[in-house]
Amino acid sequence: MSERAPTVAVAPRRKRLKGRDWAPYVFVSPFFIIFCLFGLFPLLFAVYLSFHQWDPAMGLEAMKWVGIENYTYILTQDDYFWKALYNTVWLGLASGLPQHLIGLPLAYLLHTVFGRMRNTVVGVYFLPFITSSVAISLVFTTLFSRDFGAVNSFLTGMSHTPVIGWLFPAQNIDWGQPQYIKPMIAFVVWWRYVGWNTVMYLAALQTISKDLFEAATMDGATRVQQFRFITLPLLKPMMFMCVTFTIIGNLQLFEEPFIITGGSGGLDMAGLTVAMHMYRTGFMDNDFGTAAAIAWLVFALIVVLTVINNKLLASKE
Amino acid sequence: MKNTFALKAGFVAVLTSLACSVTGAATTITVAAFPSLDAGVKAAIPAYKKLHPDVDIKLVSLAFADHHTAMTTSMATGSNLPDVMALEVGFIGRFAESGGLEDLSKPPYNATQFKDKFARFAVAQAVMPNGGLAAIPVDIGPGTLLYRKDIMDKAGVKEEDLTKSWESFIESGKKVKASTGAYMLAAAADLEAIYIRSNLRDGEGIFFDKAGKAIVDSPRFVKAFELAKVAHAAGIDGKIGAWSNEWSEGFKRGQIATQMMGAWLAGHLESWLAPNTKGLWRSAQLPGGAFASWGGSFYAIPTKAQHKPEAWEFIKYLTTDKAQQITAFRKLDAFPALIEAQSDPFVDEPVEFLGGQKARQLWRVAANKIPATDVDKYDTLAQEIVNAELEKVLEQNKDIKQALTDAKTLITKRARR
Numbered sequence: 001m002s003e004r005a006p007t008v009a010v011a012p013r014r015k016r017l018k019g020r021d022w023a024p025y026v027f028v029s030p031f032f033i034i035f036c037l038f039g040l041f042p043l044l045f046a047v048y049l050s051f052h053q054w055d056p057a058m059g060l061e062a063m064k065w066v067g068i069e070n071y072t073y074i075l076t077q078d079d080y081f082w083k084a085l086y087n088t089v090w091l092g093l094a095s096g097l098p099q100h101l102i103g104l105p106l107a108y109l110l111h112t113v114f115g116r117m118r119n120t121v122v123g124v125y126f127l128p129f130i131t132s133s134v135a136i137s138l139v140f141t142t143l144f145s146r147d148f149g150a151v152n153s154f155l156t157g158m159s160h161t162p163v164i165g166w167l168f169p170a171q172n173i174d175w176g177q178p179q180y181i182k183p184m185i186a187f188v189v190w191w192r193y194v195g196w197n198t199v200m201y202l203a204a205l206q207t208i209s210k211d212l213f214e215a216a217t218m219d220g221a222t223r224v225q226q227f228r229f230i231t232l233p234l235l236k237p238m239m240f241m242c243v244t245f246t247i248i249g250n251l252q253l254f255e256e257p258f259i260i261t262g263g264s265g266g267l268d269m270a271g272l273t274v275a276m277h278m279y280r281t282g283f284m285d286n287d288f289g290t291a292a293a294i295a296w297l298v299f300a301l302i303v304v305l306t307v308i309n310n311k312l313l314a315s316k317e
Numbered sequence: 318m319k320n321t322f323a324l325k326a327g328f329v330a331v332l333t334s335l336a337c338s339v340t341g342a343a344t345t346i347t348v349a350a351f352p353s354l355d356a357g358v359k360a361a362i363p364a365y366k367k368l369h370p371d372v373d374i375k376l377v378s379l380a381f382a383d384h385h386t387a388m389t390t391s392m393a394t395g396s397n398l399p400d401v402m403a404l405e406v407g408f409i410g411r412f413a414e415s416g417g418l419e420d421l422s423k424p425p426y427n428a429t430q431f432k433d434k435f436a437r438f439a440v441a442q443a444v445m446p447n448g449g450l451a452a453i454p455v456d457i458g459p460g461t462l463l464y465r466k467d468i469m470d471k472a473g474v475k476e477e478d479l480t481k482s483w484e485s486f487i488e489s490g491k492k493v494k495a496s497t498g499a500y501m502l503a504a505a506a507d508l509e510a511i512y513i514r515s516n517l518r519d520g521e522g523i524f525f526d527k528a529g530k531a532i533v534d535s536p537r538f539v540k541a542f543e544l545a546k547v548a549h550a551a552g553i554d555g556k557i558g559a560w561s562n563e564w565s566e567g568f569k570r571g572q573i574a575t576q577m578m579g580a581w582l583a584g585h586l587e588s589w590l591a592p593n594t595k596g597l598w599r600s601a602q603l604p605g606g607a608f609a610s611w612g613g614s615f616y617a618i619p620t621k622a623q624h625k626p627e628a629w630e631f632i633k634y635l636t637t638d639k640a641q642q643i644t645a646f647r648k649l650d651a652f653p654a655l656i657e658a659q660s661d662p663f664v665d666e667p668v669e670f671l672g673g674q675k676a677r678q679l680w681r682v683a684a685n686k687i688p689a690t691d692v693d694k695y696d697t698l699a700q701e702i703v704n705a706e707l708e709k710v711l712e713q714n715k716d717i718k719q720a721l722t723d724a725k726t727l728i729t730k731r732a733r734r
Contacts, residue, residue, distance in 0.1 A: 056393030057415035077730055141562060148566050174556060177712070262558060264701075267708050283386060285698055285731065286411055288393075 050292035057286060070293035081294065083269050084277040085301075087182065091257070091273065092250035094186035095193070099246060103197035104235070108227060110198070111205045122202060125195035133192065137259035140188045144175040151175075176261075178270035185257050185271055192256070193249070197242050204238035205231065240313040247305050251298060254279070274298050345373040346624045346631060349399035351384040354455070354614050357645040358403075358635070365634055372627050381405070391619075392417045398619040400628035404452055406613040409442055410692040413451035419618040419625065420449035426629055428453060431637055435654045441519070441689035443615055451617055453636045454654035456645065458579030458612035459683040460511070462601045463586070465499075465594070466672060468574045472496040476601050479575070483512065483544050486604040490553035490574075499574045500555035503564055505545040507577050509707055512541035514690075515607030522691040524699035524728070531728040533703055534721040542710055542717045549711045565590045577603060579611030580680040584650045587670040595669070600676040608686040613654070652680060659684065695732040702727045 017025075050070055054063045074081050106125070114121055128136065143150050152172045159168035175184050208231065216226050254275040257265075265272030265280075274294065282291030350358050355378035362374050377399065379387055385408050391398045392415060404412055412418055421428035428450050432440055439454035464479060473496070474489040490501030502508065514523055516537075526532050548554050555573060557563040567573040568591035576582060586598065603609065616632045618625055634641060642658035645651045653659055659681050667673040693699075706724040709715040 055411075055415065056389050057412055057417055059392060059395055059415075059417055062416075079727070145562050145566070146556075147563055147572070176556075176558075262561065267712060269705065283389070284701070286389070 046292040046295055049289055050296050052289045053287075054289045055286045056288050063289075066289065070290045071297070074290065074293055074297060078290075080269060080272065080277055081274070081297075084265075084272045084274045087269075087271065088251060088253060088273045088275075090182055091186050091189065091253055092247070094183065095189035096246045096250050098190050099194050099197050100239070100242065103194050103242075104201050104239075106194070107198045107201035107205055108231060110202055112223075122195075122199055125198050127195065128192045129196040131192075133255040134259055136188065136192060137256050140184075141260055144184055146172050146174045146176070149175075176267055178266070178268040181261065181266045181271045185260055188256050188260070189250070189253065193246070197246070200238060200242050201235060204235050208234050236313060240309065243309055243313060244306055247309060248302055251275075251302050251305070343371055343373045344624055344627055345375050346400040346627045347375045347377060348401040348403070348631070349377045349379070349384065349388065350403035351379060351381045351405070353649055354403050354651070356649055357455070357651060360644055360648055361635055361641055364641070365631065368634075369627075369630065372631070374631065388412070395621045398621050398623075400618065400622045400624045401632055402617045402619055403455075404615045404617055406442055406458075406610075406615070407697055409452060409615055410694045410696055412617065413443060413445045413692075414694045417620055418445075418451045419620055419622075420445060420447075420451070421453065421618070421629075422448075422450040425626070434637060434656060436656065436684050436687070437519070438610060438687040438689045439613055439615075439654045442613070442692050443617075444692075452615035453617075453632055455614050455616055455636050455642075456651035457654045457684060458581055458610055459652060459680045459687065460514075460577065460603055460607075460609040460611050461580045461582075461676075461680060461683060462575060462577050462603050463582060463598050463671075464575040464601060465571065465597050466599045467597050468493060468497050468499055468571065476599070480601050480604050483508070483605045487544070487548050487551060487553065490548065491551050493574050494551075494553050497574070499572050500557070500567070501553035501574050502548070503555050503557040503559060503567065503573050503576060505549040505554040505556075505711055506704055506707055508548055509541040509545040509703075511577055511603055511607055511609055512544055512605075513537055513703075514609040515603070515605060517688045517690050519689040520691055521688070522693055522696075524696055524703070525691075525693040527691070529693065531699060531725045531732075533699065533724050533728060534718075538703070538721055539717060542707060542721065545707060546710060546717070569593060571597075580652060580676070580683075581612065581650065583668065583670055583676070596672045598671050599674055600668075600671055600679055602679065602683060608683050608688070610684075610687050614651075652677075652684065695728070698731055699724075699728050702731070 049063075051065060051067060052063045053066045053070070110118055110121060144152075146152060152175075155168050156170060156172060159165050159170045161168075173180060175181060212230050212234075213226055216230060221229070252275050253273045257271045257273050258276055258279075260266075261271040263276075263280075265276060275298070278291050278294040278298070281294060282288050348358055355376060358374075358376050362376070365372070365374065378384075384403070385405065388402055388404070388408075392412070402418075419426065431453070432450075435454050436457050439457050440450070443450055443452040443454065445451050462479065464476075469475070469479070469489075472489070472493040474492055478485050478489045480486075487501075493499055493501050517523065520527075522532070524531060524533055532538075555563070555567060557567055557573070559578075564573070568576075568586060571594065580600070583598065583600065586592075587595065616635060618628045618632070622628055636642070637655060639655065639657045642653040642655045643661045643663065646653050646658060646661060647663050664677040664681055665675055666677070668676045702724050706715070706720040706727075710717055710720045
């Protein structure tokens, strides 16, 4: 019996599938077909493309092998790429750090203070995340409009208040100027994603057993101590995940700066992100090879940063 | 049993469709266009159907940017190509050089015979590097100076002060700013954009010479940058980008006193930018005797199109048929590229939005004086880089010579191939 067992196990595999045997494969096939068509193929094609010079309007025949020339061009010659990278990192830090530094305490606050109202408040914080980024960007450009915007009229209005008036500008701020556009974009991005992070942290908080806090209270730990020694360590896995999402999302930042700067990157390219630069290289300059190479360089950067993040935050087992 | 029935039905269907194509029933040609050009196509279809009952026309219309992206990807893969492809002037250079469009100057099209029927400069824009013709112009955008009559009156500025020279334009701007507080122009970059296009001769390029070398450090650009800088220093520019919120609000509230752009801007002002300013605007020729064009559309046939003869017939109808061009002119206010159509009495009708001025006569004059400049595939790229450098000159006080040298280096670098 035991000697015959292997033959029994192998035989069905050799048997040709017929009729109902196909069913499971048919049912899982849509995903694989779609993934191959719209996921895997473009991915591989982009690798191939990044070693070519190609103006797509000339058709597929016009692809010309140039080796790593696209990469060397970007790294050594492409000033806009470096500028865009600087902007992206700037925006990533300025919008990403506060997302967590405010999101986490906010989640703690919602968790401990709000009772029945919590879900409503969470919903309000989450709302920006599910709103169209195009709509958000358009609304914010209107709010930050130089001559007619609500932000400027508030700021200049405040400058007339007696004691703290000197803190505010008396003149309308031109938010399109290089020194203002980055903070403005960072603010919009932060505003949009802080709710998402709060919800994630809140979900993690809710999984922490109440017993731990009760025990800590019995031992005489203050709230701050409880936060520092119970909440934070137990939130670490979630922090790792959220920070990873933020890194990936921020390095691919596109919609908000694209719409706020009208697609141009703004004065002195101060609002140009790497993703925008890639888009512009591809669709404005019609240089798809270089655009693909930019995409892969960004990918490499994301990998490096995620690995670093992994070293810093991921729980060691 | 069921299966055999389905098979039979399918067979019959195939047979009928074969039979139809043999007996010459309708061929369907696809036209890809963008708003508001698509309205012109739509308007042309019923009349065309009467002339050619055997041709059906399918119009595929996408938003401006999406249309051109879709056309780029279609050209890339050679699939899903329309038979008639509409192109805007900003994309014509790139597509004409791609080799993916039919050369309409060759048989069976022989479009060279129609060359003199169209505005000279528009035909020049569609010329391929090898001298062929990539597309036929359908409408053009003669440049004009739109100004607020009421604001000028208040400031005591006459029209000839605006148009005499660039210096007097800037001087008038100072008066306007001082007496009404309105910005003379939305952006100083507008001055530069027009100056670099003015006084060109036929065959000259704006950014590149015949050999494809960037010429952005020529005196023409130096002067253009200087003018923009003077205007900026005088504070008569609003630092407002076109098509922004500030821009349309500025028009609505009378904060922008003039705008230089294609004559079609009057239509945009009337319909959505600032309908409340009806009757307050006037049109004049550009300052300093400059003539330039903004926008303009073309029709082309992709090399891999399915129904080229039918496509060509339809393009001929859209572009060379006088009645058709006049319909588009009257309906959409699309200034016709066809010279015959420009003599339609519609040109002499007063434009209510411009206070009853017969502005189209003015635009016709401009259309005939715009030089037939040479377009280059990298014009858009060069334009972008020059604008970015101008911003540095204006906002960060960068030296003009240095800025233009940098622009030249950058253009050469980016258009490296």
